[in-house]
Amino acid sequence: MASGKGVLLKADPIAGTFQEEIKTGVSALPHKLKLVGILATSSAPSRYYADFTRKQCEALGIEFELKETGAAANPSLAEGEGVEQTIIESNEDDNVHGIMVYFPIFGVQQDHYLQQVVSPFKDVEGLHFKFHYNLYHNIRFLRPKTLLTTIGVPSSTEAPMDTESPPEGTVKSIIPCTPLAVVKCLEYTGIYNRLLPYGDRAYGKTITVINRSEVVGRPLAALLSNDGARVLxxxxGSIQEYTKRPKAADSAAQRYNPRHVVHNSQMTLEECLAVSDVVVSAVPSANYKVKTEWLKDGCVCINVAADKNFEKDVRDKASLYIPAVGKITIIMLLRNL
Amino acid sequence: MASGKGVLLKADPIAGTFQEEIKTGVSALPHKLKLVGILATSSAPSRYYADFTRKQCEALGIEFELKETGAAANPSLAEGEGVEQTIIESNEDDNVHGIMVYFPIFGVQQDHYLQQVVSPFKDVEGLHFKFHYNLYHNIRFLRPKTLLTTIGVPSSTEAPMDTESPPEGTVKSIIPCTPLAVVKCLEYTGIYNRLLPYGDRAYGKTITVINRSEVVGRPLAALLSNDGARVLxxxxGSIQEYTKRPKAADSAAQRYNPRHVVHNSQMTLEECLAVSDVVVSAVPSANYKVKTEWLKDGCVCINVAADKNFEKDVRDKASLYIPAVGKITIIMLLRNL
Incomplete structure (x- = not known):
């Protein structure tokens, strides 16, 4: 590029492509949709996010109720106090269609427990174990009643995956919102190629994902490699390579959906970045920065973290830079209602 | 005490009280019980624990098969590689009655995911979400079919709790092994008073639990306070107080089992230890030591961590000191088969 500067891509136009779709869908329903937000901490970013959820809901014609408990309701109460009971009450309330809990509350372990308490029928964020299980096993559609069972038996006959629309009797399995927002960015930017068959649209692309948490990094790596990408x-502590299991790799694997396999990688971060068409970073630290000089010319960089993980001059190398995906995440979430 | 020295209590006699019960039960069965251990890492303590499991199984007449995968099977493979598929195969194998995975493998988040993959019908460790949910809600018995559903609706009519033996059609909900091992220590040492009604046998006791992980500290605190103890x-980051919710506290709580409530505490660790009849420590660090001078005279100290969390002179204050509970844990686990 003449200027040597890549394009700065804000989240709004990407989120915008889904806004009309949701508005139309919502207004066609016989009843109003209701999302409950549960705020249990004194965290300022969580309250900001709750306010933002309300604004988005109002713009789309969705009812939003914020339930405050614990330190959010009363500074003399403990952080998180009462949150589990509030979730259970919302699970049992037939007028509530979706539940969003503002994490973090207690830390990853206890928060993970709470994510399982939210009914999978009302889990708009896609944080329930069942959705992660389906994602990791590349099970894209599910019969709603299977959401009720704790045990997931992968079966390719029950869950065909080479079609974009759910077969009769099934619905799309919910994909955790933040990883899905990244995929929507990659569709918007053309990294996902619509000329390729559904389920393989990232084929030929190498993508580095920095972070391997169960909320963002690992589901994202699985999702991208299930769609055909080579993911680093x-x-x-380590670098791993996620690639798609070939359909006919071995007969023992035949009963499972073709899905990602994971191996240790001997590459360094510098080597990963040098070959990556896309770099996604989600490191929850203000100090962490991806080195611009290590990036491949013309790559696409997506910052998922709340802090900026890329250096200021990232666009000297990147052809496209998306600094934040939060607005897309919340649209994905409302789409799950 | 004249010597100023408390009694050192090894785990063997406590574990021993259950060995005969299990042996007799196992030999009365029409088929042999089979436990599968899954070792997926190169960790030496995990392999040691697997060998120990085998020995214990053999002594009790239980068949044990160790399945090795990932770095445990072949040093060129990644830590944990193949573990999820090995779990699924064992879930689906009707000849397998129990599954034990040697954690840690990937870290708390991904390990927590794997714990949900193990079928709750074969989860001898009690790590599945359902068992934690029941424990936190003080649901002591369950109808086996409810293990199949993801959503737990607490209902005191379905799960009476003032009796020691399961009502017809129900079985005991599995309690995570390590917390249960601590309770068995407290029963053995008389801290749990059998003269008190079942479900309230720790009433009147103050217990400090150091650690609040989802595997040990939090379930243990909930368990002890559900049994009537005041738990610090x-x-x-914080000190909390767990106490039992009174049966008639408020009408809204009536639909739930009487169970623990959690509040922030303003006490310091020193103040907690000064009033505690029992101190349980489970800090995974060789450097962490509970100060003997802070302990209450005649208290009971239980070390759950792999490292020694108490100072050498702990028995100058403690009347009883149990340095390790691992042998009891494994017996609890085999009892769950």
Whole structure:
């Protein structure tokens, strides 16, 4: 590019492509949809996010109720106090169609427990174990009643995956919102190629994902590699390579959906970045920065973290830079209602 | 005490009280019980624990098969590689009655995911979400079919709790092994008073639990306070107090089982230890030590961590000191088969 500067891509136009679809869908329903937000901490970013959810809901014609408990309701109460009971009450309330809990509350372990308490029928964020299980096993559609069972038996006959629309009697399995928002960015930017068959649209692309948490990094790496990409998953302690299991790799694998396999990688981060068409970073630290000089010319960089994980001059190398995906995440979430 | 020295209590005699019960039960069965251990890492303590499991199984007449995958099977493979598929195969194998996975493998988040993949019908460790949910809600018995559903609706009519033996059609809900091992220590040492009604046998006791993980500290604190104890739960960031919800506290709570409530505590660790009849420590660090001088005279100290969390002179204050509970844990686990 003449200027040597890549394009700065804000989340609004990408989110915008879904807004009309949701508005139309919502207004066609016989009843109003209701989302409950549960705020249990004194965290300022969580309250900001709750306010933002309300604004988005109002713009789309969705009813939003914020339930405050614990330190959010009364500073003398503990952080998180009463949150589990509030979730259970919302699970049992037939007028509530979706539940969003503002994490983090207690830390990853206890928060993970709470994510399982939210009914999978009302889990708009896609944080329930069942959805992660389906994602990791590349099970894209599900019969709603299977959401009720704890045990997931992968079966390719029950869950065909080479079609974009759910077969009769099934619905799309919910994909965790933030990883899905990244995929929507990659569709918008053309990294996902619509000329390729559904389920393989990232074929030929190498993508580095920095972070391997169960909320963002690992589901994202699985999702992208299930769609055909070669994914280099970078965490503090190790680098792994996620690639799709070939359909006819071995007969024992035949009963499972073709899905990602994971191996250790001997590559360094510098080597990963040098070959990556896309770099996604989701490191929850203000100090972490991806080195611009290591990036491949013309790559696409997506910052998922709340802090900026890319250096200021990232667009000297990147052809496209998406600094934040939060607005897309919330639209994905409302789409799950 | 004249010597000023408390009694050192090894785990063997406590574990021993259950060995005969299990042996007799196992030999009365028409088929042999089979436990599968899944070792997926190169961790030496995990392999040691697997060998120990085998020995214990053989002594009790239980068949044990160790399935090795990932780095445990072949050093060129990644830590944990193939573990999820090995779990699924064992879930589906009707000849397998129990599954034990040697954690840690990937870290708390991904390990927590794997714990949900193990069928709750074969989860001898009690790590499945359902068992934690029941424990936190003080649901002591369950109808086996409810294990199949993802959503747990607490209902005191379905799960009476003032009796020691399961009502018809129900079985005991599995309690995570390590917390249960601690309760067995407290029963053995008389801290749990059998003269008190079942479900309230720790009433009147103050217990400090140092650690609040989802595997040990939090379920243990909930378990002890559900049994009537006042529990001071100490974690790096905060101190909380767990107490039992009174049966008739408020009408809204009536539909739930009487169970623990959690509040922030303003006490310091020193103040907690000064009033505690029992101190349980489970801090995974060789450097962490509970100060003997802070302990209450005649208290009971239980070390759950792999490292020694108490100072050498702990028995100058403690009347009883149990340095390790691992042998009891494994017996609890085999009892769950």
């Amino acid at each position: 998953s970078v965490d503090i | 739960s100490v974690d790096i």
